[in-house]
Amino acid sequence: MKRIVILISGRGSNMEALVRACAAQAWPARIEAVLSNRPDAPGLAFASRVGIATAVVDHRAHGSREAFDAALEQAVQAFRPDLVVLAGFMRVLGPAFVARFAGRLLNVHPSLLPAFPGLHTHRRALEAGCHVTGATVHLVTAELDCGPIVIQSAVPVRPGDDEQALAQRVLATEHVIYPLAVRWFVEGALDVSGGRVRHRAGEPQWYFG
Ligand code: GAR
Secondary structure, eight states: OEEEEESSSSSSHHHHHHHHHHHTOSSEEEEEEESSSTTOOOOHHHHHHHHEEEEEEOOGGGSSHHHHHHHHHHHHTTTTOSSEESSSSOOOOOOOOOHHHTSEEEEEEEEEEEEESOOOOOHHHHTOOEEEEEEEEOOOOTTTSSOOEEEEEEOOOTTTTHHHHHHHHHHHHHHHHHHHHHHHHHTOOEEEEEEHHHHEOOOOOEEEE
């Protein structure tokens, strides 16, 4: 059984999708803990309700980014994870943390990376006049919103879409591709080489939402 730790900062709908898929599809994995950098993250209540351990490492209680990262690393490591999953975790993690969990640290980002790393992705996609946007699940490397891509969803931008409408449709696809990516990881179905991720059996690494 692979041990998974999920990091959140807020709502936690991706975390919830992962928890449900793990149970429903009987992954060879267990979600050991959900950690948040915000004590008031709504997602913590769901995790507690379904009997998953929760912990908070409040970034405001640490004097520097490095001190926060070190405290988070310790809290995560206490659960001895095989995989650490960032699910709406809104703090940038420093190189020491990333190195500690290299190769077993996944993130979901609401754009078709490498387009629009960082914040306000939907607003920026609309401003740029994109006709297609989406979401990306990737292995985390030291550079922000970068790293080998596991799977992407493509979502059409419809006339009249605003930031919220687009965010909602992209999020619905995140709930499909993130559980798929994490399942592939825990099943050992992914090959990573030369900065690319390939599903060993050739499963499509895209999804049209
Ligand atoms: C998701 O859309 C996720 O892609 C995004 O935050 C949202 C979290 O929602 N993450 C990032 O922007 C990270 N760069 P959730 O808390 O309901 O899962």
